[in-house]
Amino acid sequence: MEKKGKAVFFLGVGEPLEEREYPLPEDLEPGAILVKTKIATVCGSDMHSWRGRRPFPTPSILGHEGVGLVERMGDVNATDATGKKLSVGDRITWTIMAACGECVFCKDYGLPQKCLSLFKYGHSVSDVPPYFLGTFGEYVYLKPGTGIFKLPDDMPDETASPLMCAAATIAGGFDRIGVNSGDTVVIQGAGMLGMYGAAFAKALGAEQVIMVDILDARLELAKRFGVDHTINAEKLDCDQQVEAIRELTGGMGADLLVEVTGFAKVVETGIRMLRIGGRYLLQGAVYPDDTFTLQSHDVIIKCLTLLGRHNYAPMDLGMAIDLVHQNQGKFPFFELAGPRFPLSAKGVTEAMIALERKEGIRPIVEPRP
Secondary structure (H helix, E strand, O other): OOOEEEEEEEOOOOOOOEEEEEEOOOOOOOOOEEEEEEEEEOOHHHHHHHOOOOOOOOOEOOOOEEEEEEEEEOOOOOEOOOOOEOOOOOEEEEEEEEOOOOOHHHHOOOOHHHOOOOEEOOOOEOOOOOOOOOOOEOEEEEOOOEEEEEOOOOOOHHHHHHHHOHHHHHHHHHHHHOOOOOOEEEEEOOOHHHHHHHHHHHHOOOOEEEEEEOOHHHHHHHHHHOOOEEEEOOOOOHHHHHHHHHHHOOOOOEEEEEEOOOOOOHHHHHHHHEEEEEEEEEOOOOOOOOOOOOOHHHHHHOOOEEEEOOOOOHHHHHHHHHHHHHHOOOOOHHHHEEEEEEOOHHHHHHHHHHHHOOOOOEEEEEOOO
16 A cells, blocks of 8 residues: 655645645655654744745745654665764754755865755755655655764754754854854854854853844843853944943954844944954845945954855764754753644644744644654
């Protein structure tokens, strides 16, 4: 009898989500893996797609964060990205994309996330085989070229699921921009990227981490992730924010700024917060037509380094897994995921609304028996 799996489909802006069943693939191509979903988490980009804030193909299965068990493999000798042998039943997570490994971006430029043949989970039409191309389903079909990682036995699913998006992204950014021992790091935005950024900065040797956001509850939570000082940007104007950073750095300014708010307007203030020779990592303001204006004088005279970084390479996910595993007793990563919702049209809709209302940083969607 043909085995089927359930998934929740996005049909277009304003349309209700819909539950559908499709047959599981019979034969897997070499390098592919069929995963049985344990949990998925809802990213802000899922919610933005659902609300129509960016063009999106339909019908599709949203969701690109998750943890699952290996159900079947297209290659009996398959290994994960670190060389560990994979077997049916292994608990894994994976990169949000599959890359060809052969194009100029993959081989020469070190940017597989910009592969000329890039495929992104949760971003594809899914009513044609192999169907299961997002994590809001009972199964996920992992294409060849996906970076796959076996998870440590003592890392909970709830801790692991968001690593394949926010944590890997910030880890990749830090790997390129550098976090030096003794740095003062200012993070603009106390969302998922910001929480991981604070914890990772401390783990990598930062002496002082300062968080800027507009929500007191998020700023309080950030203190549990290594943040030493917080600034509420709704209570202080730009000049006052800059002055606060100078007071906390002996008049010098920050060594490293990290923009993960998603709003380009904060960049102008961030530039002013940096010391001479400072570094600015831009990772949040990715949406079209969101602009900022800089005085070229400020960038040149201060000898600043600005780095834009979008998504990540596979080994950045490996770095994120290692950093979280080494520090999961120190920082409450487990608490970043939740509340929980069932894998159903109603459940996914409620999870989206919970994220939109900031009732959770990463709502969980999970298949239930």
